Amino acid sequence: MLTGGYNEQRVIIHMRYKEPGKETAILHAAIKVFAEQGYHKAQISRIAEHAGVATGTVYLYFGNKRDILLKIFGEMWAVVAKQWAAIANDTGLTAEGRLDALIDVVFDVCAPQPELAILLANEHSLLLHNHREIFPKEYDQALEIAQKIIIDGVTKGVFDKDADLTFLRHFIIGGMREALHQWSINPKEIQLGDIRRHAKRTLKHGILSH
Amino acid sequence: MLTGGYNEQRVIIHMRYKEPGKETAILHAAIKVFAEQGYHKAQISRIAEHAGVATGTVYLYFGNKRDILLKIFGEMWAVVAKQWAAIANDTGLTAEGRLDALIDVVFDVCAPQPELAILLANEHSLLLHNHREIFPKEYDQALEIAQKIIIDGVTKGVFDKDADLTFLRHFIIGGMREALHQWSINPKEIQLGDIRRHAKRTLKHGILSH
Amino acid sequence: MLTGGYNEQRVIIHMRYKEPGKETAILHAAIKVFAEQGYHKAQISRIAEHAGVATGTVYLYFGNKRDILLKIFGEMWAVVAKQWAAIANDTGLTAEGRLDALIDVVFDVCAPQPELAILLANEHSLLLHNHREIFPKEYDQALEIAQKIIIDGVTKGVFDKDADLTFLRHFIIGGMREALHQWSINPKEIQLGDIRRHAKRTLKHGILSH
Amino acid sequence: MLTGGYNEQRVIIHMRYKEPGKETAILHAAIKVFAEQGYHKAQISRIAEHAGVATGTVYLYFGNKRDILLKIFGEMWAVVAKQWAAIANDTGLTAEGRLDALIDVVFDVCAPQPELAILLANEHSLLLHNHREIFPKEYDQALEIAQKIIIDGVTKGVFDKDADLTFLRHFIIGGMREALHQWSINPKEIQLGDIRRHAKRTLKHGILSH
DNA sequence: CATGAATGAGATTTCATTCAT
DNA sequence: AATGAATGAAATCTCATTCAT
Numbered sequence: 001m002l003t004g005g006y007n008e009q010r011v012i013i014h015m016r017y018k019e020p021g022k023e024t025a026i027l028h029a030a031i032k033v034f035a036e037q038g039y040h041k042a043q044i045s046r047i048a049e050h051a052g053v054a055t056g057t058v059y060l061y062f063g064n065k066r067d068i069l070l071k072i073f074g075e076m077w078a079v080v081a082k083q084w085a086a087i088a089n090d091t092g093l094t095a096e097g098r099l100d101a102l103i104d105v106v107f108d109v110c111a112p113q114p115e116l117a118i119l120l121a122n123e124h125s126l127l128l129h130n131h132r133e134i135f136p137k138e139y140d141q142a143l144e145i146a147q148k149i150i151i152d153g154v155t156k157g158v159f160d161k162d163a164d165l166t167f168l169r170h171f172i173i174g175g176m177r178e179a180l181h182q183w184s185i186n187p188k189e190i191q192l193g194d195i196r197r198h199a200k201r202t203l204k205h206g207i208l209s210h
Numbered sequence: 211m212l213t214g215g216y217n218e219q220r221v222i223i224h225m226r227y228k229e230p231g232k233e234t235a236i237l238h239a240a241i242k243v244f245a246e247q248g249y250h251k252a253q254i255s256r257i258a259e260h261a262g263v264a265t266g267t268v269y270l271y272f273g274n275k276r277d278i279l280l281k282i283f284g285e286m287w288a289v290v291a292k293q294w295a296a297i298a299n300d301t302g303l304t305a306e307g308r309l310d311a312l313i314d315v316v317f318d319v320c321a322p323q324p325e326l327a328i329l330l331a332n333e334h335s336l337l338l339h340n341h342r343e344i345f346p347k348e349y350d351q352a353l354e355i356a357q358k359i360i361i362d363g364v365t366k367g368v369f370d371k372d373a374d375l376t377f378l379r380h381f382i383i384g385g386m387r388e389a390l391h392q393w394s395i396n397p398k399e400i401q402l403g404d405i406r407r408h409a410k411r412t413l414k415h416g417i418l419s420h
Numbered sequence: 421m422l423t424g425g426y427n428e429q430r431v432i433i434h435m436r437y438k439e440p441g442k443e444t445a446i447l448h449a450a451i452k453v454f455a456e457q458g459y460h461k462a463q464i465s466r467i468a469e470h471a472g473v474a475t476g477t478v479y480l481y482f483g484n485k486r487d488i489l490l491k492i493f494g495e496m497w498a499v500v501a502k503q504w505a506a507i508a509n510d511t512g513l514t515a516e517g518r519l520d521a522l523i524d525v526v527f528d529v530c531a532p533q534p535e536l537a538i539l540l541a542n543e544h545s546l547l548l549h550n551h552r553e554i555f556p557k558e559y560d561q562a563l564e565i566a567q568k569i570i571i572d573g574v575t576k577g578v579f580d581k582d583a584d585l586t587f588l589r590h591f592i593i594g595g596m597r598e599a600l601h602q603w604s605i606n607p608k609e610i611q612l613g614d615i616r617r618h619a620k621r622t623l624k625h626g627i628l629s630h
Numbered sequence: 631m632l633t634g635g636y637n638e639q640r641v642i643i644h645m646r647y648k649e650p651g652k653e654t655a656i657l658h659a660a661i662k663v664f665a666e667q668g669y670h671k672a673q674i675s676r677i678a679e680h681a682g683v684a685t686g687t688v689y690l691y692f693g694n695k696r697d698i699l700l701k702i703f704g705e706m707w708a709v710v711a712k713q714w715a716a717i718a719n720d721t722g723l724t725a726e727g728r729l730d731a732l733i734d735v736v737f738d739v740c741a742p743q744p745e746l747a748i749l750l751a752n753e754h755s756l757l758l759h760n761h762r763e764i765f766p767k768e769y770d771q772a773l774e775i776a777q778k779i780i781i782d783g784v785t786k787g788v789f790d791k792d793a794d795l796t797f798l799r800h801f802i803i804g805g806m807r808e809a810l811h812q813w814s815i816n817p818k819e820i821q822l823g824d825i826r827r828h829a830k831r832t833l834k835h836g837i838l839s840h
Numbered sequence: 841c842a843t844g845a846a847t848g849a850g851a852t853t854t855c856a857t858t859c860a861t
Numbered sequence: 862a863a864t865g866a867a868t869g870a871a872a873t874c875t876c877a878t879t880c881a882t
Contacts, residue, residue, distance in 0.1 A: 040250040122336040160419040167408040174388025175381040198377040206416035209370040264843040460670040542756040580839040587828040591805040598804025618797040626836035629790040
C-alpha cells in the first residue's frame with residue numbers, strides 16, 4: 001500500500017524533482033514513530049529523521065502533523081474498502097466465506113507493518129472522536145460495505161437474524177483491533193495465523209461449545 | 211465507584227486532612243474533560259475549573275497529569291476485578307451465567323458515566339502501551355480472573371475447548387470497548403440494554419445462525 | 421500614560437497576585453524593543469527579559485505579539501483623543517490656539533519616551549494598513565476630533581476655506597510623525613521645543629515669507 | 631522608472647547575459663507584493679510567481695530579500711534626485727516655482743504605481759532606521775538637493791528665514807508620504823491632482839487664512 | 841490546605857536561501 | 862541562466878508544574 005513501487009526508478013533520473021518516494025518514506029517513518037511514541041509525543045523532527053529528510057520537507061508533502069495521521073488511515077481504509085468491495089461483489093463466495101475474507105483483509109493489511117495495528121488500536125478512536133468531520137471517508141465506505149455483506153448473510157439465513165448491524169460492525173472492529181494490537185507488540189512470538197483463525201471461529205460460532 | 215465513601219468521616223474528625231470530596235470531584239471532572247478533549251489536549255486548569263478547585267489544588271491530590279488518568283483506570287478496574295472475583299467465587303452460577311455476569315459488570319461500571327466508556331476506548335490502549343510498567347495492577351488482576359472463569363467453562367465442557375484465552379480476553383475487551391464507545395457518544399438514542407444483549411449473544415453463539 | 425502609578429504599592433502587599441505593574445512593565449519593554457529592532461524582528465523573549473518576567477508571562481497579559489502593539493497604540497491614541505477632546509471643548513481657546521494645543525499634545529505624549537515616536541513612524545502605518553479592522557478605535561476618534569477643530573476654524577474664517585480636511589489631517593500626522601522620528605533618534609541633540617515651534621509655524625503660515 | 635531602458639539591447643547582443651526584463655519583472659512584482667502584504671510577510675516565492683520566474687531565479691538578480699527593497703527605494707530616489715537636480719539647476723525658475731516642481735516630481739514618480747506610495751509609507755522609515763548604513767545614497771542626495779533649493783529660497787527672501795531646514799525636509803517628506811498613502815489605498819476615488827494642489831498650498835501658505 | 845500567577849522548556853510550523861539538475 | 866525541491870534555523874505560543882502568599 002504505502003510503498004513507492006516503480007517510482008523508485010524515477011528518483012535516480014530526477015533527484016531534485018519532488019519524488020513520490022519521499023512522501024512514502026515520510027508515511028512509513030510516521031507509522032513507526034507514531035506507533036512507538038504515540039501521536040502526541042511523536043515529534044515531526046524525529047519522523048523526518050527516520051524518513052531521511054529534513055524537518056521542513058515533511059511540510060512539503062503534508063499540511064501539518066494531523067494530516068499525516070489522516071493520510072495513513074485514509075490509505076489504509078482505502079485498501080480495505082477496495083478489497084472488501086471486491087469480496088462483496090464476488091458471487092462465487094458464500095456468506096460465510098465472505099465473512100472469512102473480510103477478516104483476512106484486515107489481517108493482510110496489517111501483516112507487513114505491525115506498527116499499523118498499534119496505530120489502529122491507539123490512535124484511530126481518538127482521531128475519529130475528535131475529527132469525525134475530516135476523517136477519511138474511506139473508513140465509512142468500508143463500514144458500509146461490511147454492513148451490506150452482513151445484511152446479505154442475514155437475508156440468506158446464514159447469519160443470525162437477531163444480529164445487530166451497528167453493534168456488530170463496531171464489535172468486530174474493536175475486537176480485531178485489540179487482537180491485532182496484542183500481536184503487533186510481539187509479532188514473532190504470537191502467530192498471526194493463529195489469531196486469524198481464532199477471530200474467525202469466535203465471530204462465527206461464539207465461545208460456547210455446540 | 212469514585213465517591214469518597216467512608217472517608218467522608220475523616221473530614222469531620224481532622225479538618226486539616228485533605229478533603230476526600232475534592233479528590234473525587236477532580237476525578238469526575240477529569241473523566242469528563244479527558245473524554246471531551248482527549249487526554250493530551252485536556253488542560254489541568256480546565257479540570258480544576260470543572261472540579262471547582264484551583265489549578266494548584268489538583269497537585270495536592272495527584273502527582274501529575276498522568277497520575278490522574280492512571281487513578282481513573284485503577285479505580286475502574288478495581289471495581290471490575292472485585293465484582294468479577296465475586297462472580298468467579300459464586301458457586302451458584304453456571305459457566306454461561308458467569309460469562310453473562312462478567313459482561314454485565316463492565317456495562318454497569320460504565321452506565322452511570324458514559325464518558326468513562328469514551329476514555330476506555332480512546333486512552334486505555336495508549337496508556338497501557340506507553341506505561342505498561344506503571345499501569346494499575348487491578349487491570350491485570352481483572353484479566354486473570356476472567357481467564358480463570360473461561361478456563362473453568364472450558365474444563366466443564368461449556369466453552370469450546372479450542373477457544374484461545376489470550377485472544378479471547380483481548381477480543382472481548384476490544385469489542386465491548388468499541389460497542390460501549392458507540393453508546394457513550396449518544397447514550398440516549400442507543401439503549402444500553404440492547405447492546406448488552408447483543409454482546410452476550412454474539413460472544414456466546416457467534417454470528418452464524420444455528 | 422503607561423505607568424503603573426499608585427499600583428506599585430499593591431505589589432508589595434500581594435506579590436503573587438496578578439500585578440498591574442507587570443502589564444505596564446511589558447508594555448514599556450515592548451515599546452523599547454519594538455523601536456530598537458522593529459516589530460517583526462523583535463522577539464517576545466527579549467521583551468520579557470526587558471520587562472523582568474518570563475516569556476510565558478507575556479501571554480498572561482496579551483493574547484499574542486500583535487496585541488501588544490495594538491495595545492500600545494490604543495493607549496497612546498486614547499490619551500491623545502482625550503486631551504484633544506478637552507481642547508475641542510475648551511471655549512476659552514481661539515481656533516489658532518486650538519491648533520497649537522493639538523500639536524502640543526502629540527509632542528507631550530512622545531516626550532517621556534522617544535521610542536514611542538519611533539514606533540509611530542515605523543510601525544503605525546503598516547499595522548493600520550494590514551489590520552484596519554482591529555486597529556484601536558481611539559485612533560479614529562482622535563482623527564474625528566481633529567477634523568472638528570479644523571472645521572470650526574474654517575467656519576470662523578481663521579483657517580483657509582480651501583483647506584482640505586482629509587488631506588490636512590493625514591499631512592499633519594505624517595509630517596509630525598517624521599519630525600518626531602528624527603528627534604527620537606537623537607533626542608539629546610535636537611531640542612524638542614524647537615521642533616514643536618517649527619511645526620506650529622510651518623503648519624500655520626507655510627514656508628513662504630509674508 | 632524601473633524599466634530596463636537601454637539595457638534591452640544587451641539581451642540581443644549576448645543572449646547568455648542575465649535578462650534585464652526579468653530583473654524589472656521581479657522589482658515590479660516585489661513592489662506589488664511588498665505593498666499588499668508588507669515586507670516581512672511577503673514571501674519570495676510569491677514575488678517570483680508574480681514575476682513569472684522560479685523562486686531561485688530571484689537570487690540570480692538579488693542577493694537577498696532586503697536587497698530587493700533597497701533596490702526599489704534606490705531606483706525611486708535616483709529618479710527623484712535626478713529630476714530635483716534638474717530643477718535646482720534650472721535658472722528659469724523662481725524659488726516658489728522650484729518648490730512646486732519638487733512636489734510635482736514626487737507625485738509623478740508615484741503616479742504610475744500607487745503601490746510605490748504604500749511602500750514609501752509603510753517600509754521606508756523602518757528600513758532607513760534599521761539599515762541607515764546601507765540605505766541607498768540616492769536618498770541622501772535627494773535630500774541635499776532639496777535643502778539647497780530651500781536655502782536658495784531663504785537667501786532670496788522668498789522663503790521664511792526662520793524655516794528650519796532639517797525639520798522642513800522631514801516634515802515635507804512625512805506629510806506627503808502620508809497623503810500619498812491615502813491616495814494609493816483608493817487611487818480612483820481621490821484625485822491625485824487635488825492632493826497635489828493641497829500639498830503645495832499648505833506647504834507654501836500654511837493653514838491660516840490671510 | 842488552598843490558591844492562581846508565574847514559569848520556561850519544548851514543539852510545530854514557516855520561509856529565506858541553497859544547490860543539484 | 863533557470864529551476865523548484867529541499868533545507869534547517871528560528872520564533873511564537875502552550876501548558877504542566879511550581880511556589881510564594
